Amino acid sequence: MLTAAEKKKAYAEWRELCKRVQQLTPVTLSISRETPLEKEKRIRRLQSNYAAFCEYYFPHYLTLRDKVTGDVIRVVHNAPFHNAAANKVKNTPNLKAVFKWPRGHAKSTHFDVFLPLWLMFQSQRLINFMVAVGKSEDSAARLLGDIQAELEYNQRLIADFGDQKNLGEWTEGEFKTQSGVKFLAVGRGQSPRGLRDRESRPDYIVIDDLDDDELCRNEKRVKDLTAWVKEALFGALDVGRGRFIMVGNLISKCSVLANMCKAKGVHVSEIKAIDKNGDPVWRDKWTRQEAQEVADFMGYRAWQKEFMHNPITDGTIFRYEWIRYKKLPRLDKYDMLVCYVDPSFKSTTANDYKACRLWGKIGTELHLIDCYVRQDTVSGMVRWLYNLYESLPEGVVVHFYMEANFMQDIILDEFETEGKIRGYQLPISADNRKKPEKIQRIEGVSPLWERGCVWYNETLKNTPDMQVGIEQTLALERGSRVHDDAPDADEGAIWYLQKSARGAKFKPVYIRRESPKSAW
Incomplete structure (x- = not known):
């Protein structure tokens, strides 16, 4: 009243x-x-x-x-x-x-x-x-x-x-x-x-x-x-x-x-306030520059919530301020490149997301270079991977990995079919690790975000694939039913990049990190 x-x-x-x-x-x-x-x-x-x-x-x-x-x-x-x-x-x-x-x-x-x-x-x-x-x-x-x-x-x-x-x-x-x-x-x-x-x-x-x-x-x-x-x-x-x-x-x-x-x-x-090209849908109301200024002032999360119908809810593992962007170097400057694939079990689009995450290691930093996070068919995902492979500069090597459980006939058939069309087969390896629980694994690498070791490709900041991946990452918590395909793929790529630096005989120890009690 x-x-x-x-x-x-x-x-x-x-x-x-x-x-x-x-x-x-x-x-x-x-x-x-x-x-x-x-x-x-x-x-x-x-x-x-x-x-x-x-x-x-x-x-x-x-x-x-x-x-x-x-x-x-x-x-x-x-x-x-x-x-x-x-x-x-x-x-x-x-x-x-x-x-x-x-x-x-x-x-x-x-x-x-x-x-x-x-x-x-x-x-x-x-x-x-x-x-x-x-x-x-x-x-x-x-x-x-x-x-x-x-x-x-x-x-x-x-x-x-x-x-x-x-x-x-x-x-x-x-x-x-x-x-x-x-x-x-x-x-x-x-x-x-x-x-x-x-x-x-x-x-x-x-x-x-x-x-x-x-x-x-x-x-x-x-x-x-x-x-x-x-x-x-x-x-x-x-x-x-x-x-x-x-x-x-x-x-x-x-x-x-x-x-x-x-x-x-x-x-x-x-x-939505702006279209896929960044232009306002109500052009008489404001200009593209004005919309961008509002988005910059509010920040990504508030802008997505108030203007794009994309409310991002914090989980208890990652924080929004840990998401950092920068202009990334050329691919040939990286110590190692890994593309990790999480294809989900089903081939239809009305199910879990399929995630492909290309990460690079340069010194002590880890960079998310390119990404694919979509509710798509397996064939759509496979085409994206082949296109990525063909876009690589000469002399640049990317190691492709996919969890061994997914290396099934139906998925391998899609790779083989696309390979016959292209004239070669994508060199993808099985991830045969004996993995701890998924949330435990992702919690184990989250301090890398907190300490500022992880950076995202600035040029992809406003793309749907990047935004969906960030939303999944921030919403992740124990007991949650949110999609987690992107952070799961991130953990896989980072594990292999870190392994290259510490030596093949080093056995990783996953420690459950208790999250502080706070509003985020």
Whole structure:
């Protein structure tokens, strides 16, 4: 609950919003002189075109102005994914959907303000009862406050669709327009059972940023809240009829948003802040350079969590600050090169990751030079290995190893088949070590990261293979079910590189290292 001072501040901010809405939505002289036929034609066009609707009625949202002079800097248009989402919602009367968008990409603006009003002001009204769900009833009421300000003070909406303020039912968190559309705020976990406005039940429910870091640390709370969303909240619709929408970014894999994305029949829209080339998906919003500056300031982990739907959770063996990058030397400068292969048992893509990790030793340092960490077929992995082998400069030798348990007919057949195509066989050897338990082995080499002996190839920093490998490494802990193919392959390569330095007769001793009790 908000304190009296917080409520006073929130109300003052809302009044400023109302003033801004009124000032920045004037009806131009040319519009005011329209004939009734011209006005009707213009409104019909806006009703059918979401981007045009937003640009005309909400210039205060889509115009960047100088904070001192108030001059227009530039107009920010909807991104294609905004318009696609709006049409999906409009054209699907009975919709269950999750819109997984990054921070700063107008989730609340579109689903809590623009879209409800677009549906409300169609020639045949598509929304009658909206429920906004937030972390608390106060936060949900603030979400509705934005749409309330538009209905009461947006001059262009009033000029085209009439005065909507209903003096008898116009309170914070719950109000009803003169045209009969009801709006209600609900906090997470509150009972929405029996929600109705006379004969009407909600037909547009939007759940906005329900997850937070504290909630996601408690698996039982996440499970209980997911049940509340699916049962009590979804049950507030008229036997599932209506638009049931959740918006947010994936801050944790243990979250209500993650659970809803897995639910059967749910449409999932996933938008990442930048594409595979590093360009922003909302180009009117910011430049590539601005996005990179934000990523550099936040750091890899926070950027991945807030903007790329890739929350990296620490395990208890490795720490994020131990991951170091540098520009690596030429391959012919290394004392020894080893590529270790962990192919997983199955040949399909819907199973464990397959990992190939090329490591080099130079002096006392160990460098991860190249990597392949994918849910791929065995043949896809084999092709990557052959391509790596063929890319090696003349005179450079790489020792390829794979665990003996994997040197089975089905996997060897893939190597042989690819070799026949290429005209030679890849020189891969079996790792016949009698290995201790996997976690024990990986714990045994983790001090090399801690002491700064391990470096990653800077040029591959933002590639999916590198990122997945780092995620697996950081998430590793005893009893965890996370994928561990990359750190397992790292241990194998490092064992052979270290063996070359200490002599073939040296027998490694694996010591279980107790991890310090801390938040990481």
